[in-house]
Amino acid sequence: MIEFVPFEPRHLQEIDAPTRDARHWIENADASGLVNGYAWSCLRDGACVGSAGVLPVWQWRALAWSFFGRMPANTWPAITRKTVRVLDQAHEDGLHRIEMSVIMRFPAGHRWAEMLGFTYEGPMAGYGARGETYALYxxxxYASEGGS
Known part of the structure; x- marks a missing residue:
């Protein structure tokens, strides 16, 4: 069974990162800087299997972030629903632009971005820690438009 809880910085260290790239991002994230009203974690049997959130950059713009480990496929529908609710709340609170980046060679990440209501905007060359190209979504x- 999964449970959604407010994000705590220690959660990142509990995540079993599925790839070297994911481990790199987790190890180098400023976890304390991610704590806000839009950050949450997913616990499975009491252990953190993923965390995500929306980090406001300025008054109307924010960055969506997520770190997920290995988990059964049947947990993704609930995670996706939770993520959409958080994104919609951020929009209702006045953050009308939310950006998300996905490494180009991760097709599942691109599919998930689109499922969350993001639109592909283009490549970001050299965005990754080792010069990888990422996609910007x-x-x-606007608050007056409502949710997705």
């Missing part, structure tokens, strides 16, 4: 909604 944007999700733009």
């Amino acid at each position: 944007g999700r733009v909604r």
Whole structure:
């Protein structure tokens, strides 16, 4: 069974990162800087299997972030629903532009971005820690438009 709880910085260290790239991002994240009202973690049997959130950059713009470890495929629908609710709340609170980046060679990440309501905007050359190209996705909604 999974449970959603407010994000705590220690959660990142509990995640069993599925790839070297994911481990690199987790180890180098400023976890204390990610704590805010839009950050949450997913616990499975009491252990953190993933964390995500929306980090405001300035008044109307934010960055979506997520770190997920290995977990059964049947947990993804609940995670996706939770993520959409958080994104919609951020929009309702006035963050009309939310950006998300996905490494180009991760097709599942691109599919998930689109499922969350993001639109592909283009490549970001040299964005990764080792010079990898990432894709930029944007999700733009104004509070008056409502959720997805």
